[in-house]
Amino acid sequence: MKTNFLNLQLNSPLVLASGILGLTASSMKRVVDNSCGAVTTKSFNLEARKGHPNPSIVPFEHGLLNAVGLSNPGAEEAIKEIERFKQVSDAPVFASIFGRTIDEYGKVAEIAVKAKPHLIEVNVSCPNVRSEFGTPFGDVPEDTAAITRLVKQVAGDIPVSIKLGPHGPGIARMAKVCEENGADAITAINTVGPGMLIDINVQKPVLSNKTGGVSGPAILPIAVKSVYEVYKNVSIPIIGTGGVTHWQDAVQMILAGASLVSLGTAVYYEGIDVFNKINMGIQTYLEKFGYESIEDFRGGAH
Amino acid sequence: MQTFPIQKIVEHGPGVKSFYFEQTFEALPGQFVNLWIPGVDEKPFSISCEQNGLTEISVKAYGPFTQELMKKKVGERLGLRGPFGHGFSLKENSLLIGGGIGIAPLRRLAQELSDLGMRFVSLLGAATEHELIFKSHFQEISTCYFYTDDGSFGEKGLVTEHLLQIIQDEKIEYIYAAGPEIMFVKVKELIDPLSIPYEFCMERYMKCGIGICGQCVLDDSGVRLCVEGPVLNQDDLKGVTELGKVHRNATGRRE
Ligand SMILES: Cc1cc2nc3c(=O)[nH]c(=O)nc-3n(C[C@H](O)[C@H](O)[C@H](O)COP(=O)(O)OP(=O)(O)OC[C@H]3O[C@@H](n4cnc5c(N)ncnc54)[C@H](O)[C@@H]3O)c2cc1C
Ligand SMILES: Cc1cc2nc3c(=O)[nH]c(=O)nc-3n(C[C@H](O)[C@H](O)[C@H](O)COP(=O)(O)O)c2cc1C
Ligand code: FES
Numbered sequence: 007m008k009t010n011f012l013n014l015q016l017n018s019p020l021v022l023a024s025g026i027l028g029l030t031a032s033s034m035k036r037v038v039d040n041s042c043g044a045v046t047t048k049s050f051n052l053e054a055r056k057g058h059p060n061p062s063i064v065p066f067e068h069g070l071l072n073a074v075g076l077s078n079p080g081a082e083e084a085i086k087e088i089e090r091f092k093q094v095s096d097a098p099v100f101a102s103i104f105g106r107t108i109d110e111y112g113k114v115a116e117i118a119v120k121a122k123p124h125l126i127e128v129n130v131s132c133p134n135v136r137s138e139f140g141t142p143f144g145d146v147p148e149d150t151a152a153i154t155r156l157v158k159q160v161a162g163d164i165p166v167s168i169k170l171g172p173h174g175p176g177i178a179r180m181a182k183v184c185e186e187n188g189a190d191a192i193t194a195i196n197t198v199g200p201g202m203l204i205d206i207n208v209q210k211p212v213l214s215n216k217t218g219g220v221s222g223p224a225i226l227p228i229a230v231k232s233v234y235e236v237y238k239n240v241s242i243p244i245i246g247t248g249g250v251t252h253w254q255d256a257v258q259m260i261l262a263g264a265s266l267v268s269l270g271t272a273v274y275y276e277g278i279d280v281f282n283k284i285n286m287g288i289q290t291y292l293e294k295f296g297y298e299s300i301e302d303f304r305g306g307a308h
Numbered sequence: 309m310q311t312f313p314i315q316k317i318v319e320h321g322p323g324v325k326s327f328y329f330e331q332t333f334e335a336l337p338g339q340f341v342n343l344w345i346p347g348v349d350e351k352p353f354s355i356s357c358e359q360n361g362l363t364e365i366s367v368k369a370y371g372p373f374t375q376e377l378m379k380k381k382v383g384e385r386l387g388l389r390g391p392f393g394h395g396f397s398l399k400e401n402s403l404l405i406g407g408g409i410g411i412a413p414l415r416r417l418a419q420e421l422s423d424l425g426m427r428f429v430s431l432l433g434a435a436t437e438h439e440l441i442f443k444s445h446f447q448e449i450s451t452c453y454f455y456t457d458d459g460s461f462g463e464k465g466l467v468t469e470h471l472l473q474i475i476q477d478e479k480i481e482y483i484y485a486a487g488p489e490i491m492f493v494k495v496k497e498l499i500d501p502l503s504i505p506y507e508f509c510m511e512r513y514m515k516c517g518i519g520i521c522g523q524c525v526l527d528d529s530g531v532r533l534c535v536e537g538p539v540l541n542q543d544d545l546k547g548v549t550e551l552g553k554v555h556r557n558a559t560g561r562r563e
Pocket of ligand 3: 513514515516517518519520521522523524525532533534535
């Protein structure tokens with residue numbers, strides 16, 4: 007299912023979300039071999055980070071609660087994986103970056119561009135490092151504006167998408183701030199929360215970090231609504247993310263206004279084959295309604 | 309997350325213990341659980357036995373987590389998630405090669421093979437006698453060859469010492485191995501030319517145990533050790549270029 011996005015050509019509108027199997031070229035390659043259109047790396051910053059101790063990812067009935075804590079091997083190491091991936095695959099690769107300070111975003115972006123990723127996704131909305139970083143930059147309009155401008159300056163002709171969460175002063179307003187400051191796209195949404203689960207026998211929080219971001223089926227309605235609102239408020243394209251597990255969920259995202267749909271937690275529920283299954287489902291939907299492509303119904307719910 | 313009180317603890321020797329929990333699931337030989345010490349961390353451990361309604365894991369004290377585990381007492385609650393991963397296949401006339409704490413998953417395999425009446429031979433090695441855990445169990449149900457680094461039990465040396473001779477003498481048709489990575493490299497080197505099929509039970513740093521974080525993925529195959537492993541066969545291993553060379557630490561960096 008050929009899909010155009012900004013200046014890119016994808017074989018499917020589906021994208022692997024950041025933080026899921028995106029640590030190495032070999033696992034991203036495996037996902038692309040299962041008909042995923044583009045891959046996003048695990049978010050990286052300047053220095054290597056171990057992340058939080060385990061348990062850092064725990065399933066519950068309707069999704070996952072995670073506080074991986076942005077573990078990553080550091081930007082210089084991470085871009086080697088991007089370079090390796092580009093040697094073995096033609097699929098676009100999105101570099102996900104973050105920083106502990108606004109300046110660090112610029113520095114990490116400078117390193118990221120060396121590997122010439124097809125897009126830079128700027129994670130300003132991770133909810134599980136609050137104890138360390140404080141309020142996410144993505145909740146503060148001035149910070150988000152500054153980061154967007156900074157990354158755009160170093161990105162050159164590589165497009166930049168800002169990844170937002172559903173919190174803060176309102177995602178539609180934040181998306182507008184990104185657009186006004188030069189963002190080429192919006193990724194919505196990151197995990198929701200933070201949330202907490204408590205073990206009733208040990209009588210303590212299960213995550214070592216106590217709190218973490220919620221993903222998976224539980225957040226689909228929040229994600230669909232976020233994409234819907236962002237679509238209304240900006241004209242740059244949206245990578246719709248959050249709770250997409252079945253093809254019907256992906257279609258909802260597109261009807262809300264998403265140009266691409268990314269998924270992560272679904273790999274837990276449906277396996278790596280989930281990309282094949284959702285592609286086939288969307289194809290059936292196109293045929294049923296007589297559409298040529300997903301463009302024909304994008305934003306159709308408005 | 310489900311937590312269970314420790315039912316029983318057996319000390320095999322200094323720094324090597326088995327912990328028993330009420331059995332709430334059936335695991336295939338080679339599968340593992342994520343063991344959570346509340347307030348400390350959570351790490352993967354193979355199931356070493358399922359018997360009399362108890363699930364057993366066997367642990368060697370190593371770093372901070374396993375040291376902490378050694379202090380746990382009967383009745384204390386630990387989290388147990390699993391069983392995870394893809395286990396051993398069950399084959400006749402096999403050789404079980406175990407090094408150190410790698411003997412743990414082989415104990416569960418030996419139990420299963422023996423229950424099914426399938427013939428196997430055990431080739432076990434460790435640093436010293438008390439680390440040859442379960443040696444009397446293995447002796448009861450199979451022909452055994454033992455090796456220790458210090459010569460305190462069996463022959464002094466490595467399990468690979470007379471490997472080819474044993475394979476020939478015992479008419480071995482299938483090989484299982486679990487232990488340190490350097491042992492796999494040596495074993496693989498020796499048996500690849502024989503074209504006897506084999507399976508290795510491997511270890512990598514794990515976070516999620518459920519196939520999403522990417523931490524345990526092997527280069528260049530993209531195999532997720534927590535889902536498609538920890539037991540890999542000779543075909544799975546063909547695409548693995550990092551065996552005995554590098555692995556990723558908690559940050560994901562190769563070292
Ligand atoms: C599938 C699998 C089965 C295992 N089965 C057993 C077993 O039956 N008995 C046993 O004693 N040990 C087993 N291990 C190893 C066990 O998980 C490590 O001994 C333990 O994590 C060491 O932690 P530590 O804090 O004591 O030591 P550390 O000093 O932190 O680490 C010691 C070594 O263990 C490895 N390690 C540390 N953390 C992890 C982690 N989260 N995941 C995987 N490896 C890690 C490190 O790479 C290092 O080489 C198994 C590992 C895996 C992956
Ligand atoms: C284990 C895990 C790790 C994640 N790590 C990151 C990350 O490093 N950077 C990021 O921007 N988002 C990260 N996310 C968020 C996802 O990219 C995605 O936005 C969110 O999980 C919602 O989508 P899903 O329901 O399809 O998983 C992570 C999510 C999970 C479950
Ligand atoms: S430990 Fe997370 S993918 Fe295997």
